Amino acid sequence: MKLIISETSPYARKCRALVREKGLQPKVQEVVSIPFDDAPELLEANPLGKVPALTRDNASTLIDSPLICEFLDSLDEPRWVPASGPARWRVLRFQSLADGLVDLTIGRRIELVRDENLRYDFWVGRQERGIARTLDLLEDESDKFSGAVDLGALSIAVALGYLDFRYPESNWRDGHPGLAGLFARWSERPSFQDTVPPSGA
Numbered sequence: 001m002k003l004i005i006s007e008t009s010p011y012a013r014k015c016r017a018l019v020r021e022k023g024l025q026p027k028v029q030e031v032v033s034i035p036f037d038d039a040p041e042l043l044e045a046n047p048l049g050k051v052p053a054l055t056r057d058n059a060s061t062l063i064d065s066p067l068i069c070e071f072l073d074s075l076d077e078p079r080w081v082p083a084s085g086p087a088r089w090r091v092l093r094f095q096s097l098a099d100g101l102v103d104l105t106i107g108r109r110i111e112l113v114r115d116e117n118l119r120y121d122f123w124v125g126r127q128e129r130g131i132a133r134t135l136d137l138l139e140d141e142s143d144k145f146s147g148a149v150d151l152g153a154l155s156i157a158v159a160l161g162y163l164d165f166r167y168p169e170s171n172w173r174d175g176h177p178g179l180a181g182l183f184a185r186w187s188e189r190p191s192f193q194d195t196v197p198p199s200g201a
């Protein structure tokens with residue numbers, strides 16, 4: 001299988017960390033493709049032109065990091081997404097909140113890298129308020145995931161790492177000790193260290 005990634009993509013990082021955590025490296029080859037280069041291999045795998053995408057032998061290509069993670073998780077025990085019951089919805093809910101945090105952070109950055117006369121403060125403000133609200137909610141609920149080793153906790157750690165990378169002035173650690181603790185713990189894991197976005201990118 002080929003996992004098409006960019007080294008700066010937090011959605012790809014989630015999948016890449018899961019591959020490492022589950023010891024799936026022998027089965028999954030990482031292929032770097034910068035989405036904005038529109039490389040044929042990426043566009044063939046994903047008409048949306050986005051990373052990550054997972055090509056499989058004799059099976060359809062999977063896109064969208066939650067779907068890719070579910071598939072990777074199904075390949076081996078222990079499961080990082082519980083198969084059923086309230087725990088499953090808790091983990092998937094935290095993944096959705098974390099991915100949404102990433103969506104807002106990317107939306108904000110897209111707005112800020114435009115030429116100054118094309119930027120809309122309205123959108124930057126809206127995204128920043130969404131980020132702040134989501135951080136507060138996750139902090140309030142941090143007892144539900146802080147000791148967990150599952151896809152929900154991993155997704156939150158990846159989203160926080162992306163804030164450090166693209167929105168450090170958010171100072172997200174301030175007032176969020178539960179999230180800061182979670183991030184510090186995940187930062188010690190080889191899967192996390194091995195997938196840090198390259199500095200300067």
Ligand SMILES: N[C@@H](CCC(=O)N[C@@H](CS)C(=O)NCC(=O)O)C(=O)O
Nearest residue numbers: 009010011035050051052064065066
């Ligand atoms: N929901 C998708 C989002 C994927 C996504 O937006 N990836 C970004 C990279 S971080 C991308 O490829 N952007 C290129 C584009 O929007 O054209 C997922 O979870 O995989």
